[in-house]
Amino acid sequence: MNATQPDATYRVIIDTDPGQDDAFALLLALASPRIHILGVTTVSGNVPARQTADNARRIVELAGHGHIAVFAGAERPMLREARPVVEIHGETGIDGWDWPLAQRPPEPRHAIEWLVETLLREPAGSVSLIALAPQTNLALALRLEPAITSRIARIVFMGGGYFEGGNMTPAAEYNILVDPEAAAIVLASGIDITAVPIDCTHTAPAPVDWSQELDALGTEVGRACAGMMRFFEIHGNKKFGTKSRPLHDAIAVGALLWPELFEGRRCPVDVERSGHLTTGMTVVDWLRQTGLPDNCLWLRRCLDPAELYRRMLAELARLPPVA
Numbered sequence: 061m062n063a064t065q066p067d068a069t070y071r072v073i074i075d076t077d078p079g080q081d082d083a084f085a086l087l088l089a090l091a092s093p094r095i096h097i098l099g100v101t102t103v104s105g106n107v108p109a110r111q112t113a114d115n116a117r118r119i120v121e122l123a124g125h126g127h128i129a130v131f132a133g134a135e136r137p138m139l140r141e142a143r144p145v146v147e148i149h150g151e152t153g154i155d156g157w158d159w160p161l162a163q164r165p166p167e168p169r170h171a172i173e174w175l176v177e178t179l180l181r182e183p184a185g186s187v188s189l190i191a192l193a194p195q196t197n198l199a200l201a202l203r204l205e206p207a208i209t210s211r212i213a214r215i216v217f218m219g220g221g222y223f224e225g226g227n228m229t230p231a232a233e234y235n236i237l238v239d240p241e242a243a244a245i246v247l248a249s250g251i252d253i254t255a256v257p258i259d260c261t262h263t264a265p266a267p268v269d270w271s272q273e274l275d276a277l278g279t280e281v282g283r284a285c286a287g288m289m290r291f292f293e294i295h296g297n298k299k300f301g302t303k304s305r306p307l308h309d310a311i312a313v314g315a316l317l318w319p320e321l322f323e324g325r326r327c328p329v330d331v332e333r334s335g336h337l338t339t340g341m342t343v344v345d346w347l348r349q350t351g352l353p354d355n356c357l358w359l360r361r362c363l364d365p366a367e368l369y370r371r372m373l374a375e376l377a378r379l380p381p382v383a
């Protein structure tokens with residue numbers, strides 16, 4: 061039923077807007093021997109596009125993978141204004157750790173140009189896209205060169221919410237709300253899509269005091285993760301009345317790596333783009349009442365959150381110890 065298989069290996073491109081939970085997602089992907097990252101693209105989202113590119117570069121360098129190139133992408137959504145959320149992620153987007161400056165200069169090529177060129181070079185059905193941000197880059201790349209569709213094995217995206225409603229408005233989750241037109245293009249692309257919405261991520265809060273376990277890794281990456289976790293929980297716990305927060309984007313990487321830990325259903329999904337109260341809502345035809353074709357595997361829950369975070373911790377432990 062799931063688009064991914066236990067123990068499979070993946071060649072991936074990660075599109076992201078770090079964001080503490082994006083940072084965890086990147087680190088998890090960098091740590092996993094089952095993921096080969098072709099490159100990282102960044103986009104306007106949690107903080108502006110130049111900052112998300114700089115953040116991604118700091119993260120890959122801290123993990124000891126500075127050879128992986130980071131390409132800055134769209135500076136604003138397709139039709140709307142950017143919606144940075146410094147109240148959630150802090151001024152830098154990855155507050156909670158005193159990050160060293162990135163050593164490698166920014167890549168000169170635009171993310172969308174790089175995405176198209178790279179995908180056209182790859183064999184058909186060989187690349188998985190992990191989308192952790194507003195989907196502006198992906199939608200623009202699909203519009204610029206539709207032939208890339210055949211190269212993409214699957215898209216796993218973090219975004220949306222149906223049973224849980226939204227986390228930015230009563231109806232809309234952040235990544236979809238920021239660029240609903242882009243999400244609609246991606247969902248209509250015909251590509252094999254797995255959605256990891258807040259319906260799923262909210263069933264997988266991190267263990268309370270997970271930051272202590274991260275600290276106990278005894279590595280620079282562990283300490284950075286612990287600091288980010290503590291920061292990420294301040295705003296989130298207050299807003300949602302919780303004791304710990306789900307690392308949304310890292311859960312999406314977990315869904316690619318360990319599909320057996322998740323449950324969902326293939327069904328038709330579309331995005332509301334004009335509703336007065338519901339713009340950015342993902343409308344999920346869970347009961348297949350529309351007769352439209354299924355375009356998405358919608359993950360509804362994590363079956364074993366404790367095991368998910370145990371595996372994440374074990375992966376993060378692989379990243380380089382203090383020199």
Ligand code: BDR
Binds near residue numbers: 145308
């Ligand atoms: C999503 O919104 C962003 O703030 C997070 O990084 C994540 O991608 C969660 O709704």
Ligand code: CA
Binds near residue numbers: 077082
């Ligand atoms: Ca994100």
